[in-house]
Amino acid sequence: MNRFALAALAAFTLSAPAFPNIALAGDYRVGGIEVRRPWTRPAQAGMNGVGYLTVANVGAKPVKLLGVETPAASSATIHQSSMAGGVSSMREVTGGLTIAPGAKIEFAPGGYHLMLMGLKNAQALGGKVPLILVFDGGRKMKIDLSVEAGAPKADPMAGIHMDH
Numbered sequence: 001m002n003r004f005a006l007a008a009l010a011a012f013t014l015s016a017p018a019f020p021n022i023a024l025a026g027d028y029r030v031g032g033i034e035v036r037r038p039w040t041r042p043a044q045a046g047m048n049g050v051g052y053l054t055v056a057n058v059g060a061k062p063v064k065l066l067g068v069e070t071p072a073a074s075s076a077t078i079h080q081s082s083m084a085g086g087v088s089s090m091r092e093v094t095g096g097l098t099i100a101p102g103a104k105i106e107f108a109p110g111g112y113h114l115m116l117m118g119l120k121n122a123q124a125l126g127g128k129v130p131l132i133l134v135f136d137g138g139r140k141m142k143i144d145l146s147v148e149a150g151a152p153k154a155d156p157m158a159g160i161h162m163d164h
C-alpha cells in the first residue's frame, strides 16, 4: 500500500462515523438517493445491452425515477420483465417509478432492468458504461455500469435480450 492509499484510508476511517449509511466503493449517493452495484453484461457493438442496479431512497421525501440516458447507446429505457403462464415478456415502463422514503427498487435479471438499445461500442469485461439517471425535479445522477459476467445460473432470463 502506498502513501496515498494510506492517506485515503485514514480519511475514510475518520469520516466514516459521520455517515453511518456510507456507501461501498462503486456505489453512488447524491442527496437522498443512493445507487448500489450498477452493472451490465459484456456485449458487442450494435447489440442491445442491459443495466442492473439498486436505487434506494435514503432521504425523507419520495423520489421518482423518470428515465435513463446514455451516450453509449441509441436509446435507453426502463423495462420490466414478467412471467405469465410460463411465458416471459417485457414491456417498457412509462411514467417513471416512484420510490418512497426508505424504499428501494432493484433492477435485476427477471424484473426491472435498463434497456440500452443499439450499443455504440463493444462492452468488455472490466469496462465501464456511462449512464445518467433522470429524477423528478430535473435532478440527474451520473453513474458508471461496470461490465460483469453476472451470475448465469441464477439468471434464467440471461438469453432473453439476445433477440429483444
Ligand SMILES: [Cu+2]
Binding pocket: 079, 080, 090, 113, 114, 115, 164
Ligand atoms: Cu428489456
